[in-house]
Amino acid sequence: MKQLVNGVLKGNRRSIAKTITLIENNPTEAQKAISKLYLHTGKAHIIGITGPTGSGKSTLIKRLVEELRRKRKRVGIIAVDPSSPFTGGAFLGDRIRMQKLSTDKEVFIRSMATRNSPGGLARATKDAVKVLDASGKDVVIVETVGAGQSEVDIIKIAHTVVVVLAPGLGDDIQAIKAGMMEIGDIFVVNKADRENADEAVIDIETMLNMSSEKEKWKPPVIKTTATKDEGTTELLNHINQHMKYLKKEPIDTQRRQKAETELVEAIKQKTTDSIIDELRRKGELEKLVEKILAKETDPYSAADTLLEERLKGFKTHR
Amino acid sequence: MSTKRKIRIVVAKPGLDSHDRGAKVIARAFRDAGMEVIYTGLWQTPEQIVETALQEDVDVVALSILSGAHMTLFPKITKLMKQKGLNDILILGGGVIPDEDIPALKKIGIAEIFGPDTPTNTIIKFIKKHTQKT
Numbered sequence: 001m002k003q004l005v006n007g008v009l010k011g012n013r014r015s016i017a018k019t020i021t022l023i024e025n026n027p028t029e030a031q032k033a034i035s036k037l038y039l040h041t042g043k044a045h046i047i048g049i050t051g052p053t054g055s056g057k058s059t060l061i062k063r064l065v066e067e068l069r070r071k072r073k074r075v076g077i078i079a080v081d082p083s084s085p086f087t088g089g090a091f092l093g094d095r096i097r098m099q100k101l102s103t104d105k106e107v108f109i110r111s112m113a114t115r116n117s118p119g120g121l122a123r124a125t126k127d128a129v130k131v132l133d134a135s136g137k138d139v140v141i142v143e144t145v146g147a148g149q150s151e152v153d154i155i156k157i158a159h160t161v162v163v164v165l166a167p168g169l170g171d172d173i174q175a176i177k178a179g180m181m182e183i184g185d186i187f188v189v190n191k192a193d194r195e196n197a198d199e200a201v202i203d204i205e206t207m208l209n210m211s212s213e214k215e216k217w218k219p220p221v222i223k224t225t226a227t228k229d230e231g232t233t234e235l236l237n238h239i240n241q242h243m244k245y246l247k248k249e250p251i252d253t254q255r256r257q258k259a260e261t262e263l264v265e266a267i268k269q270k271t272t273d274s275i276i277d278e279l280r281r282k283g284e285l286e287k288l289v290e291k292i293l294a295k296e297t298d299p300y301s302a303a304d305t306l307l308e309e310r311l312k313g314f315k316t317h318r
Numbered sequence: 319m320s321t322k323r324k325i326r327i328v329v330a331k332p333g334l335d336s337h338d339r340g341a342k343v344i345a346r347a348f349r350d351a352g353m354e355v356i357y358t359g360l361w362q363t364p365e366q367i368v369e370t371a372l373q374e375d376v377d378v379v380a381l382s383i384l385s386g387a388h389m390t391l392f393p394k395i396t397k398l399m400k401q402k403g404l405n406d407i408l409i410l411g412g413g414v415i416p417d418e419d420i421p422a423l424k425k426i427g428i429a430e431i432f433g434p435d436t437p438t439n440t441i442i443k444f445i446k447k448h449t450q451k452t
Contacts, residue, residue: 013372013373014372014402014403016373017372017373017374017375018375020375021326021375024324025323025324083354084349084350087349087350087351087352088324088352089348089349089350089351089352089353089354089355090349090354090355091345091346091349091355091357092354092355092356092357092374093356093357093359095356095357095358095359095370095374096357096358096359097359099358099359099362099366099370100366102365102366102369102370102373103363103365103366103369108373109370109373110373110374111354111356111374113324113354115324
C-alpha cells in the first residue's frame with residue numbers, strides 16, 4: 001500500500017493504474033490509499049465533459065489535450081462508459097480516438113465502466129480523479145456520456161463542466177431537459193460544419209437566457225469542429241477563464257459546498273454499506289425479499305422494519 | 319461494498335490491417351460475457367498497445383492480426399510488455415495465423431492462438447480459466 005501511494009505521488013503510471021483498479025474492486029482497501037493521497041490533491045483543474053452519444057466528445061478531448069500538451073500541461077483523462085445492466089460487461093471505446101496520446105508520458109488515460117452505480121457516474125470515478133490529481137496532473141478531464149438527466153453527478157466532481165452537443169441530435173429537445181442546461185459552465189456545439197449549427201447555438205442561448213438565477217458567470221456557447229481542429233483554442237480559453245472566475249469567487253461558498261457534498265455522499269455510502277452488509281450476514285435481507293415476492297409486504301414497509309432497530313434515535317423517512 | 323472483480327481486457331489490432339469486424343465481434347462477445355473491454359481501434363503500434371494495457375491495468379491482451387505481420391509484431395509486443403513489468407497479463411493471439419507459426423509464438427509468451435473459426439465461447443472459457451475471475 002505504501003509503495004502504491006509513493007508510486008502515485010511520483011507519477012508512476014503502473015502505480016496509478018493499480019490504485020485505480022483497487023478503487024474499482026476493493027473500495028474499503030482503497031480508502032487507505034485515498035486518505036493518504038487526499039492530502040496531495042487540489043492542484044489539478046478538473047474538467048467534466050459530457051453530452052449525448054455521437055456529439056464528438058472523444059475527438060474534442062483529443063484536440064483539447066493536444067493543445068494542453070503544447071502548453072506543457074500534464075493531463076489525466078477518465079473516460080466513463082456505461083456497464084450493461086444485464087451482463088455487467090462494458091465496451092470502453094473512447095480511447096480509440098485518443099490512442100495517439102497513449103504513448104505520451106505526461107498523459108494518462110483510463111477507461112472506467114459505471115458498474116451500474118446510480119447516477120451513471122461510477123462511484124469510483126471521484127476517487128480515480130483524486131489519484132490523478134495527486135500524481136501531479138495539471139488538468140484532469142472526466143468524460144461521461146449523458147442524455148441529460150443522469151449525468152448531473154459530474155458537477156460534484158468537476159470545477160468546470162463542458163456540455164457538448166451537435167446539430168441534428170435533437171438538440172432542441174435536449175436543451176429543454178433540465179439537467180444538462182443547469183450543469184454546463186460552457187456549452188459547445190461540435191460538428192459545427194454541419195447544417196443548423198447556428199440554430200443549435202441560438203437554441204441553447206435562448207434556453208440559457210431564460211434561466212431565472214442571476215449568476216455572475218454567464219455560460220458561453222461556442223462552436224467547434226473537432227475533426228478539423230477548429231475552435232479548440234477558443235474552448236480552452238473559455239475553460240481557463242472559468243477557472244479564473246472560480247478563483248475570484250469567495251472560496252468559502254464553492255469549496256464548502258463541494259466538501260459538504262462529498263461528506264454527505266461518504267456518510268450515505270458508509271451507512272448503506274454497513275447496514276446492508278450486516279443484514280446480508282444475518283440473512284434478514286433474504287427473508288424480507290421472500291416476503292416481498294410473496295406480496296406479504298412491500299419494499300418500503302420492509303425497509304422500515306429493517307431500519308427501525310438500527311436507527312433508534314433517528315427518525316426514518318416515510 | 320464488495321464490487322465483483324471484473325475481467326478487463328484490451329482488444330487490439332496491431333499493424334496495418336484495414337478491417338476489424340472480427341475484432342469487434344470478439345469484443346462484443348467478451349462484453350456479453352460480463353467483461354470490461356477496452357477496444358483500441360485499428361493501426362496500433364506495439365508501444366500504443368502496451369501503454370494501453372498498462373494504463374488500463376488489464377488482465378488480458380487479445381491481439382488480432384490478418385496481415386501476416388504476426389511474427390514481427392507479436393514478439394515486439396511481448397518483449398515490450400516484459401520490459402514494462404507486465405508479466406502477469408494473459409496474451410492471446412487471433413486472426414489469420416498459420417499453424418506452423420504457433421509453437422514459436424507460444425514460446426515468446428502468447429498463451430494461445432485462436433483461428434478464425436474458433437467459437438467465441440471457447441475463448442471466453444479459456445480466459446476465465448486462466449484469469450480466475452468472474
